[in-house]
Amino acid sequence: MTRIFSGVKPTGHLTLGNYLGAVRRWVEVDQHRADALFSIVDLHALTVEHDPARVRRLSRQAATLLLAAGLDPALCTVFVQSHVDEHTRLSYLLECTATDGELRRMIQYKEKSVRALASGESVRFSLLSYPVLMAADILAYRTDEVPVGEDQTQHVELTRDLAVRFNQRYGHTFSVPKAVRPPVAARVMDLQDPTSKMGKSHESAAGIVHLLDDADVVRKKIMRAVTDSGQEVEYDREGQPGVANLLEILAGCVAEDPAALAGAYTSYGALKRATAEAVIELLRPLRERHTVLASDPGHVDAVLKEGAERARGKARPVVDAAYRAAGLLPAG
Numbered sequence: 237m238t239r240i241f242s243g244v245k246p247t248g249h250l251t252l253g254n255y256l257g258a259v260r261r262w263v264e265v266d267q268h269r270a271d272a273l274f275s276i277v278d279l280h281a282l283t284v285e286h287d288p289a290r291v292r293r294l295s296r297q298a299a300t301l302l303l304a305a306g307l308d309p310a311l312c313t314v315f316v317q318s319h320v321d322e323h324t325r326l327s328y329l330l331e332c333t334a335t336d337g338e339l340r341r342m343i344q345y346k347e348k349s350v351r352a353l354a355s356g357e358s359v360r361f362s363l364l365s366y367p368v369l370m371a372a373d374i375l376a377y378r379t380d381e382v383p384v385g386e387d388q389t390q391h392v393e394l395t396r397d398l399a400v401r402f403n404q405r406y407g408h409t410f411s412v413p414k415a416v417r418p419p420v421a422a423r424v425m426d427l428q429d430p431t432s433k434m435g436k437s438h439e440s441a442a443g444i445v446h447l448l449d450d451a452d453v454v455r456k457k458i459m460r461a462v463t464d465s466g467q468e469v470e471y472d473r474e475g476q477p478g479v480a481n482l483l484e485i486l487a488g489c490v491a492e493d494p495a496a497l498a499g500a501y502t503s504y505g506a507l508k509r510a511t512a513e514a515v516i517e518l519l520r521p522l523r524e525r526h527t528v529l530a531s532d533p534g535h536v537d538a539v540l541k542e543g544a545e546r547a548r549g550k551a552r553p554v555v556d557a558a559y560r561a562a563g564l565l566p567a568g
Contacts, residue, residue, distance in 0.1 A: 238270040239411075241379040243277035243317065246294035247286075250301050252445040252515060253424035253434035255522075256488035257385050263306035266383060272312040273377055273547055274302060279317050279324070279369060283362040284352065300536050301447055304525035313550075315543030317373065322551035326372035327365075329558055333398050333405075334368050342367050343390055371395035376551040378411040386423050387433060389415050406561035410554070424485055427461035430477040448523060451516045458482075458512040463504045471495040479504065482511050489514035 242262065244254060266272045278295045295316060307314055317323055339345065345367075349359045362369075374382055374395050382392050392415035399410040424434045428443030435444070443461070445454055463478040471494045473480045483494035486507070490497075501507040529536060560566065 238380045239377055240266050240270045240272040240381045240383065241275070241374050241377050241413075242266075242273075242383045243275040243280075243373060244298050244302070245277050245280045246291055246298050247281045247284075248294065248435070249446045249448065250298055251424075251434050251447065252485065252519070255305065255447060255519075256424055256485070258383055259302065259305050260488075261383060262302075262312075267307060267312040270381070273379075273550070274307060274312060274314050275317045275373065275547070276302075276315075277317040277370075277373060280366055283360055283366050284348070285357060296533070296536065297530075299540055300529045301522070301526055303536065303539065304522050304529050309539050309543065313543045313546045314539055315547045316540055319540065319544035320376075320547045320551060322376050322548065322555040323369065323372050326376050326551075326555045326558060327369045329562055330368045330371050330375070330398050330402070331365060332562075333402050334371075334394070338394060338397070339364050339367060342394070344387070367391045367394050368398070371398050374413055375399055375410045376554055377547075378554055379413045380411055381416050382413050384415050384417065385433075386417065389417075402558070402561075406558075406563075409558050409561050424488070425477070425481040427457055427481070430462060430481040445515060447519060448526065449519075450523075451520075454516050454519070455512045458515065459508050461508060463508075467503070469498050469501040469504065469507055471498045479507065482507050486511045486514050489518045 242258065244250065244258075250259075262272065262274055267274075276295050276298045278291060281291050281294075299314065299316070302314055303309075345364055348363055352359050352363070370391050371394060374392070375398070382395070384392055392413065396412050396414070399412045403409055403412075426432045426434050426443035427445070428440070442457065445457055449457070461478065461482060463482070464476040466476070469479055469483075470476055471480055471483050479498075480494070483497055486492075487494040487497055489511075501510065556566075
């Protein structure tokens with residue numbers, strides 16, 4: 237059976253972009269067709285300045301939202317990355333496989349290090365090395381497919397390179413995974429800056445729809461979305477990025493083609509209203525289930541504990557084999 241691994245980083249509240257770009261496909265497709273593992277990758281949240289209490293709070297919230305969205309522990313494995321030691325065990329072996337040059341070429345490292353320096357912060361070594369930990373997250377499970385957005389494709393390519401290199405040096409140990417992307421709304425853009433991704437950790441939330449925003453907040457954010465000069469509703473990513481973003485969000489909500497939807501609207505206002513109502517209806521059942529699950533944290537903890545045990549059982553033989561292949565003595 238195909239094995240899938242993907243994760244969410246608890247650096248901010250999950251957004252509509254996370255849901256349309258990843259989580260909904262995990263729920264509707266991936267957990268039914270594959271041996272699927274979905275992780276709250278909390279160790280990745282430590283690569284920049286952070287509040288420990290906030291990381292814990294957002295990790296629990298993310299887990300609760302994934303379950304509220306419809307991930308079923310009977311069908312897939314939901315767990316917290318730091319609960320499975322094999323991730324960090326394997327990461328060091330892969331650091332010994334990666335090169336300084338290929339890590340410094342990572343686009344996210346370049347962007348985040350520039351922002352850190354500009355704000356007077358030091359750049360942590362983990363910001364440079366975290367793509368190796370991401371590779372360990374994937375390779376520890378002999379993953380076949382990694383559902384990712386466009387911004388993470390480069391990291392999956394690094395993972396593939398490290399798997400091939402390790403296998404060539406020490407014998408076949410890892411599967412070589414491939415990145416897969418959903419056909420629609422793979423990258424939802426900020427409503428106030430349609431040239432930037434709708435991210436969890438942006439300083440301003442004005443252009444970000446969070447999964448737990450209530451209906452009035454969602455409607456207000458979408459009705460205030462930046463559009464473009466002109467009046468025609470056309471699907472043109474380059475010429476009309478604001479309108480294209482709204483059409484892609486609407487298409488993601490109703491599972492239709494954004495270019496085909498454009499012809500149904502004669503004004504930006506009508507498109508915004510339709511998009512707002514579609515998003516509200518899409519998120520309503522998720523928010524309702526989240527309220528129920530959040531009132532029973534013991535249930536969420538039990539799911540995460542069972543998920544970590546299951547994940548550990550899958551990863552440990554692979555990582556032990558990698559240690560042996562690299563020349564390390566067994567622990568006895």
